[in-house]
Each structure stands twice: as C-alpha cells, then as structure tokens.
Amino acid sequence: MSVIFEMESPLRTPYQLHQLEFGNGEGPTIALVAGMHGNELNGIHSLNMLISVLRMQKIRGRVLLYPLVNTFGADECNKRFPFDQNDINGAFPGNPNGHPAQRIAAALYEATAQADICIDIHSGAAHVRELPQVRAPISGLALEYARAMKLPVVWKRKGEYFSQRGLVACWRQREQIALHVIGGRGVTLDNSLCSMMASGFSNLLAYLNVTTAMSSVQETIEVTKQEIEVHRAVCGAFFVPEVRVGEQVQRGRLLGYLQSPIGGERIDEVRAMNKGIIMTLRANPLVHAQELLVRIACIS
Amino acid sequence: MAEQSVVFEIEMPTGGSVEVVRHRFGSMSRPRVAIVSGIRGDAPEGMRIALALMMFLKNHEQHMQGCVDIYPCMNPLAAEQGIRLWPFFDVDLNRLFPGKENGHPPARVAHTLVQDLQKCDYVIELRGARPFFQEITQALVRSEEAASLAMNLNVQLIWKRHPGPAASKTFAYQFPNTIVLEGGVGNQLTEDVGEQLKNGLLNFLVQVGILREDVLPFSWVGMERPVLVEGYSVERIRVSRAGFFIPEVALGSTIQKEERIGTVVDISSGNLREEVLASCDGLLMALRVQPIVSLGTMVARILRTQ
Known part of the structure; x- marks a missing residue:
C-alpha cells in the first residue's frame, strides 16, 4: 500500500490517499475506486474481498485499487468531504490548487489515468438498497466489459446520467472506458451483495486475462x-x-x-x-x- | 518553558488521529488556573481568545508565578467544521460531563478533562455567543466566590444563574467556581470582543497573583465595571408568530417597556405578523441575528432595570 497524495488538515493527522497495486504490468491496467462517498461502505468491503483473491493469484497486467478515497467522510459516516461538504465525485477532473475535494479528485484522476479501464464503485443512497448492477453505455467495448462482470444486472444507459464532474463522466469525456458499479445500501454493510460485487470484479479481471477465473457464474439480466x-x-x-x-x-x-x-x-x-x-x-x-x-x- | 501535552488522542476508524492538547505555562506551583475552550465546535471566539492568551504567555513566562493550563480545542472534529456537536455520534460534548473512562471518544474526552483539572484552583471556560445571537460580554457563574472573581474579567455583565435541569452534565457544573465567558456573535469572531476578554483574562491572572501588573499591555483603569445580576433579573423575549424577524434596536441599547424590539413578517407575503415589544425597562444583552423564527423562538434577552 502506498500513499499517493497527502494533504494537511486543520486539526487531525493529514489526509492520505492510499493506493494498492498488484501485478507485473505485462497486460492491461485496471483501476478500481471505492469510498469516494464516505457513507457508502459496500464498495470498500467488496474491494477488500477482491484483494484477498488477488493475493492468491498471479497477476498478468496491473490492478490499481483505491478502496477508501474519502477517509475523513467515512470517519463521520458522511457522504461528502467534511470540512466544506463538497462531493469528491462532483469535483473531477479536480484542481491541484482548488478546495480539498478538488485536490483529492485531481490526485485520483492523475493516478487512475495510467489505467486502461476505470471502475467506480458505489452503494445506493442511504434510503434505497440496490441489487449489484453495472451501469454501462449501450454499446461498444465498455458494454462488453460490463457484461463480463456477470453482475446480476447490466443497465445500459444512453449518454451520461451522472454528474458531468464525476470520475466516470470525466473518463468518458476522454473517450476512455469507465463503468459505474452500484450495490447495496448506503450507510449499511450488505455482506452478501459485497460478495457479488467482488465476484464481478474478479470475473472482469479473468475476462481480461489479468487473473485466472475463480468466481462462480452469476445470472445476468441486461436492461435499458x-x-x-x-x-x-x-x-x-x-x-x-x-x-x-x-x-x-x-x-x-x-x-x-x-x-x-x-x-x-x-x-x-x-x-x-x-x-x-x-x-x-x-x-x-x-x-x-x-x-x-x-x-x-x-x-x- | 511552555509545555505542550497530548491529553487525549482520538483514533479514527480509517487510521488517522486527532489530538486534544494542553499547553502549560509556568511551573506546577500554586495557584493553578485552567482555561478551557472549544467544547463546542461553533464557538471560535473562545478558541481565538485561548490562542491569543497562549501567545502572550509564551513571551512573558519568566514573569509568572504559578501555572496556567490552556486547552484551546476540546472538540477538534466539531471545530474543523464549525458545528456544535461531535460528528459521527452527534452528541453535545457539553452534555457528557463528567464523562466515562470506558465510553465512546466524546465521553472519554470529558472524563479525561475532568480528571486533568482535579487540582486546579480556578477554572474558566471560554465560549463565544450562542448560535444565531449577538451578545454583550458576560461571565456566567453560580457561586458568590466565582462572581467576585469575575469582577476582574473585563466583562459588561456577570450573570449568576441557578443551575437548570441539564446543568449537571455540563463542564462548568463539574467545578463549582467555574467562570464561563461569553460574548460576540455566534460562530464567528468579533474583534473587540476577543481583545476585551483576552485583556480580562490577563487582568484576572494579575489578580490571582500569577502575573505582575507591570507586564500588562494596558491599564486596568480602562477595564469594564460589570453589572452583577441574578437569574430572575433577565427577561427572555419570545415571538408568538413564526416568520422572519427584523430587529429594530441595537445590542447594548437601553430600552423601555413596550418599546418595539422588532417585527415578525410573513416570509411569503411580507405582511406584518407581530410587533415584538419589550416586556420591561432594561439593557438589551442578547439579540437574535438569524431571522427565521418559529413560535416561541427567543429573539432577545433584556437585563431588567432594578
């Protein structure tokens, strides 16, 4: 685990953005990001589940993991970054001289830029529970990768429904492949749904020949x-x-x-x-x- | 030499930490004065005064007899965000005293502070104004001894209050002679108030024998001569209609019974809903500055003329 970005804070120890890296680089690079919203805990747990799989595997390529971006928010069960209540996932592509959320976004955007594919993982809002689903464009390589996850639902969406300042939106504006994965409910931990999401990430890595297939096959519905x-x-x-x-x-x-x-x-x-x-x-x-x-x- | 100690370290779930710090000036000889601020995160005026005092004492420690312990920020997580409650737990630290040795972090911070102050001769809590209000400078006390000591603190008013139902869980209640200093505007700094209360604290340190009078950067002649009042001398003015409160009098002004303090208007139409009138003759000691009011919201406090 390495610290790729650090920022002083008024009273507590400095904010740190952590990156975990697996693999030898002889293949594609995949970035998986969770915990940009500090009250969405399922993505964090699903990435930690994936890590236990990656530790047992030979990785052909690179897997970059950011399991918990908004640590300060998570400490307070707060979706946003606490000091100014800004949404990190509304601050991309970021600004290294901007407000704290923009600085974190800039560091994360720069770090993930070296990847071929970026997966941004969220929970549902605090008042709804979501079956693990990948939200993908209606065609192209991104859809192929979304299908490869074999999550319960592939939701094909025209255009970009999320914030134009979000990580996925900024990646797609650069015409790079980025997918949203959502599962469970905010604030709570949905352990079984986390397992499904971890399996989905593992399936994608196997599809890309980065890892060897391990997960069981899940039934998928594809909808618009x-x-x-x-x-x-x-x-x-x-x-x-x-x-x-x-x-x-x-x-x-x-x-x-x-x-x-x-x-x-x-x-x-x-x-x-x-x-x-x-x-x-x-x-x-x-x-x-x-x-x-x-x-x-x-x-x- | 000034000594900085971590009295409590809050370990965060994600691995970081926050420290609650004490700054000690002078030796451990008597008398020992404890000055505590930032129990709530929305009272930056108290923290500013504590920091100003620390800067002064750093440069005058050689003149000190006794000990001054300053705790500038007891609730750092709330202070970071300018909010009243301790985040995550959403609890008011000032309702958790005397705290618990094995409770959640806010309860343990409260316990640690109470233990740390056991052998203090004088305890002073620094706040600002209550949220949504501007207030004249005042010292809140509950004992005759504290009231007498507060005469040196350069405040306009000493308010001797009988403890309310929640008082036993407050910090001030844990030490009978605690003096609570308030004034200014809620959740912001007011330049003259900060300076006035800092000077009052320096004068207090002279009066209890910790500082020599000749090191004071001002003359005691210019100090406020506070009015001492009991709880029943203060009238609370509440509105009887919801709406938008527009004050028409200035803080600190002398007003007559039945004089108009302000109006409540309907937010949708702008129509007048209520004329808010003074219930007695007196001095306006607190005035609401956040205009949205509900039924029964307090908009002013008047110090009744005896």
Whole structure:
C-alpha cells in the first residue's frame, strides 16, 4: 500500500490517499475506486474481498485499487468531504490548487489515468438498497466489459446520467472506458451483495486475462431504461415492502404497500406489472409523494 | 518553558488521529488556573481568545508565578467544521460531563478533562455567543466566590444563574467556581470582543497573583465595571408568530417597556405578523441575528432595570 497524495488538515493527522497495486504490468491496467462517498461502505468491503483473491493469484497486467478515497467522510459516516461538504465525485477532473475535494479528485484522476479501464464503485443512497448492477453505455467495448462482470444486472444507459464532474463522466469525456458499479445500501454493510460485487470484479479481471477465473457464474439480466419497471409513491406515506432485492417476481405480485404512518390505514398497494428481478427497493419506509419505491429489471 | 501535552488522542476508524492538547505555562506551583475552550465546535471566539492568551504567555513566562493550563480545542472534529456537536455520534460534548473512562471518544474526552483539572484552583471556560445571537460580554457563574472573581474579567455583565435541569452534565457544573465567558456573535469572531476578554483574562491572572501588573499591555483603569445580576433579573423575549424577524434596536441599547424590539413578517407575503415589544425597562444583552423564527423562538434577552 502506498500513499499517493497527502494533504494537511486543520486539526487531525493529514489526509492520505492510499493506493494498492498488484501485478507485473505485462497486460492491461485496471483501476478500481471505492469510498469516494464516505457513507457508502459496500464498495470498500467488496474491494477488500477482491484483494484477498488477488493475493492468491498471479497477476498478468496491473490492478490499481483505491478502496477508501474519502477517509475523513467515512470517519463521520458522511457522504461528502467534511470540512466544506463538497462531493469528491462532483469535483473531477479536480484542481491541484482548488478546495480539498478538488485536490483529492485531481490526485485520483492523475493516478487512475495510467489505467486502461476505470471502475467506480458505489452503494445506493442511504434510503434505497440496490441489487449489484453495472451501469454501462449501450454499446461498444465498455458494454462488453460490463457484461463480463456477470453482475446480476447490466443497465445500459444512453449518454451520461451522472454528474458531468464525476470520475466516470470525466473518463468518458476522454473517450476512455469507465463503468459505474452500484450495490447495496448506503450507510449499511450488505455482506452478501459485497460478495457479488467482488465476484464481478474478479470475473472482469479473468475476462481480461489479468487473473485466472475463480468466481462462480452469476445470472445476468441486461436492461435499458425502457425495460425497467419503476414504482413511485402516490403520496407521502409509510412504505412496507413485501419483497427483497434480487428476488424474481411474477406479474401481479404484491411488492409492498403504502400505509398511513399514524394509524396504519392501507393507502395503496404496489404490484408488479411484469416478470422480473427486484433491482432497487426502498429501505427507509417514510416516503414523499413520487419518491422511488421499487425498480424491477424486466425479463422479456 | 511552555509545555505542550497530548491529553487525549482520538483514533479514527480509517487510521488517522486527532489530538486534544494542553499547553502549560509556568511551573506546577500554586495557584493553578485552567482555561478551557472549544467544547463546542461553533464557538471560535473562545478558541481565538485561548490562542491569543497562549501567545502572550509564551513571551512573558519568566514573569509568572504559578501555572496556567490552556486547552484551546476540546472538540477538534466539531471545530474543523464549525458545528456544535461531535460528528459521527452527534452528541453535545457539553452534555457528557463528567464523562466515562470506558465510553465512546466524546465521553472519554470529558472524563479525561475532568480528571486533568482535579487540582486546579480556578477554572474558566471560554465560549463565544450562542448560535444565531449577538451578545454583550458576560461571565456566567453560580457561586458568590466565582462572581467576585469575575469582577476582574473585563466583562459588561456577570450573570449568576441557578443551575437548570441539564446543568449537571455540563463542564462548568463539574467545578463549582467555574467562570464561563461569553460574548460576540455566534460562530464567528468579533474583534473587540476577543481583545476585551483576552485583556480580562490577563487582568484576572494579575489578580490571582500569577502575573505582575507591570507586564500588562494596558491599564486596568480602562477595564469594564460589570453589572452583577441574578437569574430572575433577565427577561427572555419570545415571538408568538413564526416568520422572519427584523430587529429594530441595537445590542447594548437601553430600552423601555413596550418599546418595539422588532417585527415578525410573513416570509411569503411580507405582511406584518407581530410587533415584538419589550416586556420591561432594561439593557438589551442578547439579540437574535438569524431571522427565521418559529413560535416561541427567543429573539432577545433584556437585563431588567432594578
């Protein structure tokens, strides 16, 4: 493990950006980044799981790992960088003379620039749980690599839906291959979903012939926006789910219901309109009108 | 020679650490004065005064008799962000005293501080103004002895208060003669307030025999002659409507009963919702500077004319 960037802080020990490097360099270089949001813990754990695999393997190429970028945020369970509440993943390509988040972003952007592929790993927001999924362009080599992960869902998206100041967006603006992987829920640790994500990274490395295949094969559904069924709250209420992420549901299945937070009167039922896999599920039951409750990756 | 010690090291989950530091000036002889600031992270005025005092004592340590311990920042993680509560745990360090030897880090910091101060002769806590308020300089005390000592601290007011329900968990409560210094504007520095309270502390050190009068960079003649009041002498003015509070009087001004202190207007329409009137004759000792108010929000404190 090496410190590739250090920055003094007002009162605590200096901020340090850590990099772990595996391999001999005779092959492609892959960078995997987690923990830019300090309250998203699943990416951190999945990379640490991957490390235990890499330590047993002969690596042909290089694997660069940044398991926890926002250490100060993580110490406080804070998505953003604590001093000025800036989002590191909204500060790319960064500025070595800018505010702290921009300096971290600049250092990370420069460090990952030597890679051929960059994977940015996140959890869902604190109020939703996501089935591990890779978000990829609708065609090309990036999609091929996304498929190679064999994560439960490949979500093909047109254009760039995330912040134009995000790491993946900046990589794609340079016409380099970058993918978003999202799994689990913010703030909490979803151990089994972390295992799926670690397997996905291992699958990609094996596909690129950087490592030898080890992971078990996972079933994958590939969807576009039109193939995702979305349910939103009809009003502010208390949402009680009846399914779990990763569960296969049939048309008509009760996914959950909205009830009055005080009194418990049932207000609305949420039912599947298609056969599919639950890919996103509301975790915090108190919802506002039009908030996301469930996403189903439809099986055609 | 001045001595810097780490009294507590907060180990962070990701591997870094933060130190809570004590600066000791003079020898370990009596009297011993402890000056504590930064228990909450939103009171930078207290930290500024502590740092100014440290700079002075560094240059005058040869003239000292006794010991001054300064703890400039007890809650560094909150101070970094200018927030009141200890991050992650979201707890108010000033509601955790006397602390716990085996609790979470805030509780252990509280415990460590109380243990470290066991043999102090005088304890002074430095704060700023409460959040959202500007306040005249004042010393909060609960004993006659502390009130008498506070006469030397160059404040406009000494407020002798009876402990409230939460008081037993505060730092000041742990030592009966603690003097709490406040003043200025919440979560920011006010130049003259910092200078006034620093000078008051230097004068205090002269009065307790730690410094010689001739090293003071000012004359004691110009010091404030504080008013001593009991808790019941202070009137709290609260609004009875929610909205946007616009003050119409200045801090420190003398006001009459029924005089208009300000208005509450409806934020959407700008229509007048309430005229906020003084409930007594007196001195305006605190005034709200954050204008959004709810029902019952305090907007001013008046020191009632006797």
